[in-house]
Amino acid sequence: MKRRSGYMQLGLAVFLSVSAILLFYDTLFGRRVLPVFGGQLISAVQPVLIGALLAYLLAPVVNFFDRMLLQPLGGRRPKGKLGGCVRAASVLLTWLVIAVLVYLLASVLLPELYKSVVQLIGNVENYYNTINGWVRRLLDSNPELENLVSDRLKGYYTDITTWLDTLLPQATALMSAVSGGVMTALNFLLDLLVGVIVSIFLLATKEQCAAYARKVIFGLFPGSYVPWVLRGIHKVDSIFSGFVRGKLLDSLIIGILCFICCSLFKFPYTPLVSVIVGVTNVIPFFGPFLGAIPSIFLILLVSPIQAVYFALFVLALQQLDGNIIGPLILGDKTGLSSLWVIVAILVGGSFFGVPGMFFGVPVFACFYSAANFFLDMRLRRKDLPLDTKAYTTDYPKAEPKAPPQEKNL
Secondary structure: OHHHHHHHHHHHHHHHHHHHHHHHHHHHHOOOHHHHHHHHHHHHOHHHHHHHHHHHHHHHHHHHHHHHHHHHHOOOOOOOHHHHHHHHHHHHHHHHHHHHHHHHHHHHHHHHHHHHHHHHHHOHHHHHHHHHHHHHHHOOOOHHHHHHHHHHHHHHHHHHHHHHHOOOOOHHHHHHHHHHHHHHHHHHHHHHHHHHHHHHHHHHOHHHHHHHHHHHHHHHOOOOOHHHHHHHHHHHHHHHHHHHHHHHHHHHHHHHHHHHHHHHHOOOOHHHHHHHHHHHOOOOOOHHHHHHHHHHHHHHHHOHHHHHHHHHHHHHHHHHHHHHHHHHHOOOOOOOOHHHHHHHHHHHHHHHHHHHHHHHHHHHHHHHHHHHHHHHHHHHHOOOOOOHHHHHOOOOOOOOOOOOOOOOO
């Protein structure tokens, strides 16, 4: 019987190894069946993923309303229908807050943003003349280079105007493109609606979902591994929840401050510039520069002196964010130095674009924390110090062991 069990394990190991080799070969040199299947699977479960992400982001808000509603009841959740009513009220209040924020965004910011975009499109010709004048003044000392650049700008402007003039005869292609874009937007809105429903279900039953997840962990892993798995999950949750929620809140605050201050200073394209600064601020380290450069260029087309003032304002705003707002909200959730943050952003952005630049930092922080944990564990086994400063010499001294305690007879 034992020999048959050994043969079954060997056969299963060989089957899995051959399958892994075939999948690896197909992914690199074949029809990429596994990536295509993975993409279709992610597309199919996209509403569930959206709902899980919304529930994960809104869980602290639900917990806040839970505490507020449970204070008259002594702070403990009652069992039965009363506890369900408290949770239903918390979820309802959470989504009411989200609805109010969306309404304010749609009623205050979006109309102004639309006006800014229309104004920007309407002034394309003026901006072209402005840039052309700058180029002519800068290249007066070199007429040949001036003529070359001027001809290039005229060619680009002619191509743009020609494309705009021939856009109307191509109404069929335009309508098909618009209908495709509309269908994509409708599909996204449908996925978002289903995601909201899924998030409400997950928020209402988040304790049961967490309990079932622990049940699965206890069923899959040996008893000695369970505490380590739970510890790792809590660490990952701490890094992701602190960074993702904190960074989104930080970017929202920076966008609102930028909108208020730009409105007071009467900078042009205030709504558009505020959205650019707030959205790009979610990208660590490089985000402020990515948002400031196009914003300064837009204001420069209108008023060079206001562009200088805006650059100074953005510099002051980022100093406020980096020294006060960011540390107050984020703290040291990732535990990464500036060098590793840059590496995580570059690697994540090269593989997954802008989402990789955002999520690359917490993912890298999880791997960094795991590597530090296993390294410290091996150092403890060797009775070596854990402090990095102890390794400034070639041969660090071992940590002194605690003297054994005498047993009472």
